[in-house]
Amino acid sequence: MTADAVGGVWDYALELARGLALRGIRVTLAVMGPAPSPTQRAQATSVQGLDLRHGDFKLEWMEGAESDMAPAGDWLLDLADHVKPDVIHLNGYAHAALPWNKPVLVVGHSCVLSWWRAVHDAEAPTNWRPYADRVSAGLVAAGAVVAPTQAMLDALETHYGPIVNGKVIWNGRNSANWQARVEKEPSIISVGRIWDEAKNIRVLDGVAAELDWPVEVAGSWRSPNGGSTEDAPTANLRRLGQLGPEELADRYGRASIFALPARYEPFGLSILEAAMSGCALVLGDLPSLRELWTGAAVFVPPDEPATLSRELRRLIAEPDRLRGLATAARQRARGYGTERMVARYLDVYADLVDAPRPVTPHREIAAVPLGR
Template sequence: MPSVLLDMRPLQGPSAGRGIGTYALGLLQGLISQGFDSNLTLLLDADFPEPSLPAGGYKLAGSRRRYHGQLSAYEEAVALGSDLQRIRPDVYHAIDLRLAGRSPCPWVVTLHDLIPWALGGPRMRGERFRFWLGRRLLKRADAVLAVSEATARDAARHAGVDPKRTKVVYEAADPVFEPRSGAADRVRERRALEPGYLLFVGALDARKDPAGLLRAWAVAKEARPQLRLVIAGDPGAQAPRSMPGATTVGPVDKLELADLYSAAGCLVFPSRYEGFGLPCLEAMACGCPVAAYANSSLPEVVDGAGTLVPDGDAGALGRAAAALVADPEHARRAGLERAKLFTWSKAARQTIALYESLLR
């Protein structure tokens, strides 16, 4: 079995609480479940506290560097190449776009999205600048592990990656996301919320279309006037100053988020572009119906288990959400069955097969 250096440094920064952090821990737990942990070395930043990691037979390796300014991306790429020379794994696996300029071993990178280029626009200019070198180096990877078919297409279209070197391996929801007994009572007690509300989970940046979210809610209330909108998660730097009338609960832990999904009438997800769309999968795993726009990766994740409406049509989104709140049972059952197809054990097996293929 190959020795693999898995780069877990994203767990030591802002990405820890985002989709990349969820992916890192989920994949690690999946690899441990497959008995692959003794083949793993986890790369961590020695200047930051060690993150909370599941128990396993893996080793740890440290790196120390802090670069700032216009040349930081180049310096990071060179320093990471030196780390690989020192550690000498059979395979290196990057889980974000901080990539090595040169590698002495085959390397794979998990590509979560190329939204700054796929979606474009002036608000994405900073992200394009931040990740420009990673995008440029992406086509040098021996394999690109894309989290959806939509992301695989973006890799070819926006980064020039050969489709023959791309493999799609879907993410999964954390096992904590399941229908939670007593969720309605806990949500009433903690948040003074009656079950059956509309729920949005995630940052309220421009890509998530907060104006469209409010419009969808207003349309849904035409059919159900008492319907409340609950917003969970870190709103992010681009969030509007206020979301009039909505109940904002801010960041919550996984158990409370599972309760919020379980007690909701519908997840409303007006995102204009996703690399995967984890909130939709988490909601379905909890038995929460999903209404979303039909764009990017969302048809792959939802695939008939929820209601997808034309991209950008907030009115249709609101009508779909109201209909799901009124009659949720089919969507609940379909979502639960759909969510079972996505597991970290399955993702880990596919990832191990990819590692082995690089050494043949």
């Protein structure tokens, strides 16, 4: 299984690997991009039998990734030759077109073209065309394609063409790790990659001064591409930095409201964690989030600060409604548990292993060689 240590894919991969381990399935986690932090390595060590490997290669969506595609592909193929897996599970796209001798699953957590459309309301610049070609070829080569929401699966088809064997499997979290306090504090929390424009933290900062409750934000301000928004002015937010799992769970458990006026969010593990922790949800009005949380969240247009401010102030002023929304979110979150996610992936793996092997080679990617 491939992964990265940049964002939610890391948490998703460990959650899935832990569930698979309980069923006697061994996972080799091939992490590319920035190396896992000491905290992340400790998390990985807690997963029984997990074989963690790191390859110092840029992720396919990073600037300058083209030169790393071929050596990363060789590294993955060599690793597969060594561990001899039954299934190749790629949390990325391009390397599905490598000459694997085992069935390949691609999971589409996000992509540059749909991100660009959501954040900039325009098509991605032409310099992203080689990336798009590699993604398209990987989707064609995969034995199956999974997305965490129908909205994300639809986005892949919109930008890269028809997907023959596409499935939706919701991401999951273990609710035992996320608990609400009996007495919530009068506070609002937001969690995510703060450097990512899609999270829209600037809008939240803009309205925080109008609220009677403090707004706390946890997450990284440093982009894996090397840039940082750490020095950018956010006068009205309490910056918590990047928190470890236990401290983050404590912060969720204390907060009354989780706010994320996102412009783009194919699933949102932080939203699920907050819901499991008894937070009322105020979210960007996106098809993916409506798919998951309709009836259990307040939705606001991402670029309407006045609406965001009004809805947050309304929840603060109406404690009964606040509690009702928190209860609804927590009940909805029960449907997004680890057990269900693992069972669905086991079904997909079984279908892949039983499927007839292709008799023709995978389609090549002309723009950049991916490996041997």
